[in-house]
Every structure is written in structure tokens, then in C-alpha cells.
Amino acid sequence: MDLKVGVIGTGAIGIEHIKRINEKVQGAYVTAVSDINVEQAQRLANQIDAVFFETGEELIASPDVAIVVVxxxxxxxxxxxxxxxxxxxxVFCEKPLATDSAGCKRIVDAEVKAGKKLVQVGFMRRYDRGYIELKEAIETKKFGEPLMLHCAHRNPTADENYLTPMAIINTGIHEIDALRWLLQEDYVSAQMILPKQTSFTHEKLHDPQMLILETVSGIHIDLEIFVNCQFGYDIKCDVVCETGEIGLEDPAYTHVKAKGKNYTKIAPDWQTRFVEAYDYEFELWVRSIQTGNLTGPTAWDGYAAAVTMDACGKARDTGERTLIQLPECPALYK
Ligand code: NAI
Ligand code: ISE
Structure with missing residues (x-):
């Protein structure tokens, strides 16, 4: 029987995921939505023949909702x-699982108490073909041990509501999870560098920012987070190994030769850049619920990312290299 999905938050990605569930993913359909923007959500509910709930709590409690998307x-x-x-x-929850590690810990504790994995976090880099190929090359040691990673996360623009800490909490959190998953190693320290700022930022956002992470075995990662880069949505991850380098390419299916130039386009936004990854993420999420075996990023992964995120905040505030230490992972997640 198809799973009935309730979606809380019908903004940019909420609408994308609703379409994805109703039009692409097998085995699930959206029966309910909720948003504090009542008018917009009610209109959407009418369009997709779903029920609108005034609050997320009512939606979650509804017998017409079997699984939840936040x-x-x-x-x-x-x-x-x-x-x-x-x-x-x-429950599938978009990243970040919570805005600090204490919040994520409360979720881990509740799940451990429930005795069952129920949570998946929207760390969708893990479903991108490029990252999957990088992981295979790292795991098979095709080019020996990974030593250094040079990464960038660039958005064309960020609005006035995007503040300095969000470079990590809202943006860099993707790499914090994806690189830990790629390397299968936890982090031991974080440093933040605040370089010269772009004139396209505003006074409450330091842009760009640089993060340097070190893993347990000593791999060093540099990550540039630049959310007003102007030219497009640009994600880089180059892994330098002992005998070779492997890195992400911008996916492009066509090129243009005209006016003396030969070029491919840069994706304008996350929707375009990672469309296949989001589709695959949801396909596997629904399938894993049907088979009763969740395989995606767990609440523990959300927590591990948040501990790192907190350390980055401290490193930014103090200007110092900050140590990262995770407590023992509960048996539920091993
Ligand atoms: P948005 O601002 O377009 O949409 C968010 C919606 O949530 C708005 O409609 C707002 O009214 C609603 N909302 C706010 N508080 C609420 C509450 N208490 N109860 C119910 N609804 C509430 O933002 P966007 O871009 O759709 O982002 C939503 C979430 O998805 C964020 O957590 C963001 O970090 C994540 N995200 C993840 C992406 C990914 O690549 N995995 C990409 C974009 C967003
Ligand atoms: C957004 O919430 C996302 O998750 C995007 O993937 C990221 O590139 C952007 O910076 C975030 O605001």
C-alpha cells in the first residue's frame, strides 16, 4: 500500500519534494501539508488534493499521515x-537536524529511547553520482590513501536573512557530513579563516569564509564557503591521494560553441545541480521504509555534523583551532 506523506514547510524545497514524491517516487503520495504561511499552503493543498493542517503537530498526529517530511x-x-x-x-528532516549539537542530542536520545531508527537527515550529497564515485575510489584505495581535500561550496547570492553563522549551519553542513561519510572518519579539529569580504555581501554576513578540518588519521580539508559568488551554483571537491587526484566535475549534458567560445553552463541553483541526487534520496528513503531497514543518514550523523558545526562556530569566534570530540556512538547506530 502506498505510504501517506505529510509535509511540514511548503517553501522552496518543500514544494520540490512534494512534486518529487507525487510525480517521481514510487510507493508514496502527499496527503497533508502544513506551513505558517497559511494562504500559500492552503492553496497548494487544494492543488494537490491534500489536507491542510494549521500546525505541524496536528499533521504529525493525523491518521492520514504515515510518514513525515520536515x-x-x-x-x-x-x-x-x-x-x-x-x-x-x-521522519525525513532537511538539514540541519537541529541548529546545535544539544538539539541533535535530544533527538538521538529520544530515538534511542524509542529503540528504533525513525529519522533520516537530508544530507543529499550522499546520493549524488559524483560523490558516490569519489567514495568508491577512496574505499578501494585506487590512488592510495587520501591526504588532502580541496573543496568549495558557492552560491550565486544570499539574501539579508542569511547571517554569518549560516555559512556553516545552513551551507557548509553539507560538506561536514558528506566528507565524513566519504572518508569514513570523524573530525578532530576545526579552524575558521575570515578572508577579505566581497562587496556583494551585507553587514551581518562575513562572506566568503574558509573552514579547515582535520580528521582522525590526519587528512586535512579546506572548504571555501562563498554564498555571493555571483556566477552560479558551484560545488567542488578534489581529493588528493598518494598517486592521483579525483574530483567532482560540474554535470553538463550539452556544450555551446558560438561567437568564438566553447563552453558548458554552470548550474544556477541547488535544484538544478542536484536534481538526480534528491530524486534518488527520496526513492531510497521510501523503499527503505517499505522494507523496514533505514539506510540513509541517521540522527547520529546529524548529531556528529552538529558537534562539528558547534566547533566551527567557536573557532570563528575565537580565531583558534578548536578540538572536536564525539561521545561513544549508541548501539542503535552501529
Ligand atoms: P523557504 O523559506 O523557501 O521555505 C521554508 C518554509 O517553512 C516557508 O514556507 C515557511 O513559511 C515555513 N515555516 C517556517 N517556520 C515554520 C513552522 N514553524 N511550521 C511550519 N512551517 C514553517 O526555505 P527552503 O529553502 O525551502 O528551506 C527549507 C529547509 O530546507 C531549510 O531547513 C533548509 O536548510 C533546507 N534546504 C535544504 C536543501 C538541500 O540541499 N538539502 C536545499 C534548500 C533548503
Ligand atoms: C540551502 O539551504 C542548501 O541546502 C543548499 O544546498 C546550499 O547550497 C545553500 O547554501 C543553503 O542555503
Missing amino acids: TSWDPTHEKYVLEAIKHGKY
Whole structure:
């Protein structure tokens, strides 16, 4: 029987995921939506023949909702995930799982108490073909041991609501998870560098920022986060190994030769750059619920990322290299 999905947060990615579930993914359809933007969400509910709920809590409790997708603003994730766990419902939560490690820990504790993995975090880099190929090359040691990673996460523009800490909490969090997953290693330290700023930023956002992470075995990662780069949505990850380098290419299916130039386009946004990864992420999420074996990024992964995220915040504030230490991983996640 198809799974009934309730979606909390019907903004940019909420709408994308709703379309994805209803039009592409097998075995699930959206029966309910909720958003504090009542008018917009009600209109959407009418269009897709779903029920509108005034609150996320009512949506989660509804017998017409079997599984939950949380795509509201970052600071609201924790309360909805905890509520879904309380009702014993599977919940897909967009990144970050919570805005700090204490919030993520409350989720881990609730899930451990429930005795069952119910949470998947929207760390969708893990479903991108480029990252998957990098992981295969690293795991098979095709070019020996990885030593250094040079990465960049660039967005064309960020609005006035995007503040300095969001470079990590909202943006760099993708790499914090993806690189830990790629290397299968936790981090031991973080440093933040605040370089010369672009004139395209505003006073509450230091842009760009540089993060340097070190893993348990001593691999060094440099990550540039630049959210007003102007030219497009640009994601880089070059892994320098002992006998070779492997790195992401910008996916392009066509090129243009005209007016004396030969070029490919840069994706304008995350929707375009990672469309296949999001589709695959949801396909596997629904399938894993049907088979009762969740395989995606867990609440523990969300917590591990948040511990690193907190260390980055401290490193930015103090200008110092900050140590990262995770407690023992609960048996549920091993
Ligand atoms: P958005 O601002 O377009 O949409 C968020 C929606 O949540 C808005 O409609 C807002 O009214 C609603 N909302 C806020 N508080 C709420 C509450 N308490 N209850 C119900 N609804 C509430 O933002 P966007 O870009 O769609 O991002 C949503 C989430 O998805 C964020 O957490 C963001 O970090 C994540 N995201 C993840 C991406 C990825 O690559 N995995 C890409 C874009 C966003
Ligand atoms: C957004 O929320 C995302 O998750 C995008 O992937 C990221 O590139 C962007 O910086 C975030 O704001």
C-alpha cells in the first residue's frame, strides 16, 4: 500500500519534494501539508488534493499521515522531529537536524529511547553520482590513501536573512557530513579563516569564509564557503591521494560553441545541480521504509555534523583551532 506523506514547510524545497514524491517516487503520495504561511499552503493543498493542517503537530498526529517530511526553517526542525518520534512515525528532516549539537542530542536520545531508527537527515550529497564515485575510489584505495581535500561550496547570492553563522549551519553542513561519510572518519579539529569580504555581501554576513578540518588519521580539508559568488551554483571537491587526484566535475549534458567560445553552463541553483541526487534520496528513503531497514543518514550523523558545526562556530569566534570530540556512538547506530 502506498505510504501517506505529510509535509511540514511548503517553501522552496518543500514544494520540490512534494512534486518529487507525487510525480517521481514510487510507493508514496502527499496527503497533508502544513506551513505558517497559511494562504500559500492552503492553496497548494487544494492543488494537490491534500489536507491542510494549521500546525505541524496536528499533521504529525493525523491518521492520514504515515510518514513525515520536515522542510520548514532550520530552527523548527528539532521540535517536529521529536514530535514524529513521539508518535513512532518515520521522519525525513532537511538539514540541519537541529541548529546545535544539544538539539541533535535530544533527538538521538529520544530515538534511542524509542529503540528504533525513525529519522533520516537530508544530507543529499550522499546520493549524488559524483560523490558516490569519489567514495568508491577512496574505499578501494585506487590512488592510495587520501591526504588532502580541496573543496568549495558557492552560491550565486544570499539574501539579508542569511547571517554569518549560516555559512556553516545552513551551507557548509553539507560538506561536514558528506566528507565524513566519504572518508569514513570523524573530525578532530576545526579552524575558521575570515578572508577579505566581497562587496556583494551585507553587514551581518562575513562572506566568503574558509573552514579547515582535520580528521582522525590526519587528512586535512579546506572548504571555501562563498554564498555571493555571483556566477552560479558551484560545488567542488578534489581529493588528493598518494598517486592521483579525483574530483567532482560540474554535470553538463550539452556544450555551446558560438561567437568564438566553447563552453558548458554552470548550474544556477541547488535544484538544478542536484536534481538526480534528491530524486534518488527520496526513492531510497521510501523503499527503505517499505522494507523496514533505514539506510540513509541517521540522527547520529546529524548529531556528529552538529558537534562539528558547534566547533566551527567557536573557532570563528575565537580565531583558534578548536578540538572536536564525539561521545561513544549508541548501539542503535552501529
Ligand atoms: P523557504 O523559506 O523557501 O521555505 C521554508 C518554509 O517553512 C516557508 O514556507 C515557511 O513559511 C515555513 N515555516 C517556517 N517556520 C515554520 C513552522 N514553524 N511550521 C511550519 N512551517 C514553517 O526555505 P527552503 O529553502 O525551502 O528551506 C527549507 C529547509 O530546507 C531549510 O531547513 C533548509 O536548510 C533546507 N534546504 C535544504 C536543501 C538541500 O540541499 N538539502 C536545499 C534548500 C533548503
Ligand atoms: C540551502 O539551504 C542548501 O541546502 C543548499 O544546498 C546550499 O547550497 C545553500 O547554501 C543553503 O542555503
